[in-house]
Amino acid sequence: MEIGTIWFFVALVVIALEVWAIWHIIGSDRRAERKMLWVVFVVYAPFPGLLFWAWRGPKAVKGRAVLEEK
Template sequence: MEIGTIWFVVAIILILLEIWAIWHIMGSDRRAERKMLWIVFVVWAPFPGLPIWAWRGPRAVKGKAVLEEK
C-alpha cells in the first residue's frame, strides 16, 4: 500500500469522526457558546480535539439519554 493511500484513508476516517463528533455536539443540551467552542476545537485541532472531546464532551449526551428513558 502506498503512503498516499494510507494518508487518504486516515483523512477520510478523521473527517468521519469529526462529523460524528459535531453531530453529537449539536445534539447536546449545552449552551450555544459551549457547543461552538467544542466544534471549533474539534475542527481546527482534530488530533487533540477529538480525544479531549471524547473524554470530556459526550457526558451531556449520555445524561440526556438516561433522563429520557425514565
C-alpha cells in the first residue's frame, strides 16, 4: 500500500470524526457561544480539538442527561 493511500484513509477518518463531533456539539443543549467555540476548535485544530472535546465535551452533556432521567 502506498503512503499516499494511507494518508487518504487517515484524512477520511479524521473528517468523519470531525463531522460526528460537530453533529454532537450542535445537538447539545449548551449556549450558542460555547457551541461555536467548540466547533471552531475542532475544525481549526483537528487532532488536539477532537482529543480535547472527547475528554471534556461529551461527558458534561452525558452527565446532565443522566441526572435529568432520575
